[in-house]
Amino acid sequence: MLRWAIIFLIIAIVAAIFGFGGIVGAAAGIAKILFFVFLVLFVISLITGRRTTP
Template identity: 75%
Template sequence: MLRWALIFLVIALIAGIFGFFNIVAAAASVAKVLFFVFIVLFVISLITGRRRSM
């Protein structure tokens, strides 16, 4: 999941260099969403991992 967020971030940066504003906005928003989903899943896995080890 983090891999996809980084891919869309790179697409947004490359599109920003070339000036494709619609592509920049779309790729940046997808990267943001994927990043926050990844963070939430990471926190959930930390919490559930601690419960199992106890």
């Protein structure tokens, strides 16, 4: 999922260089959402992965 966030971020940067404003906003928004979803899933996996069964 982090890979997809980085891909959309790169798309947003390239679109910004060429001046496509609508695409920049959409790609940056998608990248931001995917990054936050990645962070939430990462924290959840850290919490559940540290549990040990007795």
